[in-house]
Each structure stands twice: as structure tokens, then as C-alpha cells.
Amino acid sequence: NAGVTQTPKFRILKIGQSMTLQCAQDMNHNYMYWYRQDPGMGLKLIYYSVGAGITDKGEVPNGYNVSRSTTEDFPLRLELAAPSQTSVYFCASSYSTGKNEQFFGPGTRLTVL
């Protein structure tokens, strides 16, 4: 089991560029999440999905979009990148909500210049 994988590990974008952060899990988890983590701050939920075809906004969704066409994949799209989107992005998955732990990927470090 690879668990949760994320690509790329690092990326530098120019202001206004777009990109997609990839996330995949091989644990057959229904729930998937995208977080961002800024230095000295807690993880903030961007978007989450409760199953293929179902997504919902988290605490900080502005500037991002997601889709979930399969159980395994949950890509995060950044349109018109801004310096405020410089952060480390983590994808996570869980079997269910509530009492289940979340499994995190290794993260993508994004810098917008």
C-alpha cells in the first residue's frame, strides 16, 4: 500500500499561472481532504469530498477548485495563482468521518512569486 501520494513535491509558480496538485489514495477511502499549512499556523481545510462526485467547501476555499471523479483521486486546482497561496498543501483521506483517523500525504510545497 502506497497510502496517500501527492505530486509534485515542490513547485514555483508565477502570479497568475494555474496548476493542479495531484492526490491519490489506494486504501479505498470514501473521504478525502485538502489542507493548507502556513508557518506557525494550524492546518486549514480547503475542500473535502465524501465520495466520488461529491465535494464541499472547507474553511478557506477561495481561489481553489476540486473534482472527484474516482474514489482514488482528488486533484486540487489553483486558478490565477497569488502570493497568498504560497503554502504547504496536504491531501488526506479517511475511511469514514468522525471517529476515524486521517491519513496524510507527504505534502506539496508551493511558492507563488
Next chain:
Amino acid sequence: SQKIEQNSEALNIQEGKTATLTCNYTNYSPAYLQWYRQDPGRGPVFLLLIRENEKEKRKERLKVTFDTTLKQSLFHITASQPADSATYLCALNAYSGAGSYQLTFGKGTKLSVIP
């Protein structure tokens, strides 16, 4: 407004001592509370989960308590080792409607165990 506070940004302790980390919260009614460990450059890793009706949970050298009256959780590492040095995150799992729970994280406490 809802708040999760972990008592300090950094904690230094001597090897062999017990490390105690604190997580306080306001304006939440969490059903579950989780603790994660995060090493530099890596994603968080789950350690322990405690339910609102449980007072204490143990796993090897780790112990978590959960006091819903004080709105506080304590996380203990006994016989600490340099390998325990990491950032520890507290996370509250509160019901957000439609059968879902949302996990909200504190900022973390960076623990350094000095040999």
C-alpha cells in the same frame, strides 16, 4: 468564536522525563479529539483518538486525557527520548451536519527532547 489553543509553541525537556502538552478549546462540542505527530517536511501522522465520554486513553508510552468540563486535553509522553522530538498537533472532531464531522487542528507544539 471557536478556538483551539495548544499551550506553547515550543517545549524543551530532558531525556527520560515526562512531556506534557496541553490543548484547550472554546465554543466547541467535540465528539472526538485526536493527536497527531508531524516531523519537519512530512505530513501529520495519527497517534491517538479519544471520545468525549472517555477520560483517558493509553498507547505504549503515550497517554491522552480528555476533560469536557474543563474543555481540555492533556497529551503525555513518558520516558521521553530524542526520537520523540517533533511537532504535536491537537485536532477536534465536531459534528458539522449532514452526517459529517469536521476535523479542526490546533497550531501545534514543537517538542524537543534534549539528551
